[in-house]
Amino acid sequence: MGIGIEKPIPPHYLELVADAALKSYWRRKALALFLRRCGVAQAFLSGWQSEETKRELLYRLFPKLEEAGDAGLRLVNRMADSLDQQTSFPDLLGWEVISRVRRHASQTGEAYLDPVDFNN
Numbered sequence: 172m173g174i175g176i177e178k179p180i181p182p183h184y185l186e187l188v189a190d191a192a193l194k195s196y197w198r199r200k201a202l203a204l205f206l207r208r209c210g211v212a213q214a215f216l217s218g219w220q221s222e223e224t225k226r227e228l229l230y231r232l233f234p235k236l237e238e239a240g241d242a243g244l245r246l247v248n249r250m251a252d253s254l255d256q257q258t259s260f261p262d263l264l265g266w267e268v269i270s271r272v273r274r275h276a277s278q279t280g281e282a283y284l285d286p287v288d289f290n291n
Contacts, residue, residue, distance in 0.1 A: 185237065188247055189229040191254045199225060201262040206232070209253060210246045 196202035202225050203216050211232065219228050236243035 184251075185233045185247060188251045188254070189233055192250060193225055193229060195254055195257060195260060196225070196262050198262055202228075205253070206250075209250045 192202065192205065196205055199219075203219065207213060207216060215232065215235070223231075233247075236247050239246075
C-alpha cells in the first residue's frame with residue numbers, strides 16, 4: 172500500500188494513514204505500541220501529554236515524519252502497510268459500543284446502510 176519514496180507525497184496520503192491509525196487503535200496504549208513498533212522514537216512517544224488526544228499526537232507526529240525525508244516516508248509506509256494488512260481489531264474488543272454495533276449489524280443484515288443508534 173505504501174507509496175514509492177521517489178515520488179512526492181500526495182497531500183491526502185498522510186491524512187489517510189493518520190486517520191486509519193486513529194480509527195484502528197482506540198486505546199492510547201495500543202496506539203503508542205503500534206507507533207513504537209512501526210519505528211516512532213520512544214523519546215517522541217514519551218512526550219505524549221495526558222491531556223493530549225490521540226488525534227493531536229498524530230497531527231504533531233506526521234509533520235515531523237514529513238520533515239524527516241525518506242526515513243519519515245518509510246515509517247509512514249510501514250504504518251500504512253501494517254494497517255492495510257490488519258485482519259482483526261483486538262483493540263476494539265470489550266468496548267460496549269462495539270457490541271452494540273455488532274448486535275445492530277446482525278439484526279439488520281445491512282447495518283452499513285442504516286445509521287447506528289448508540290443510545291439503544
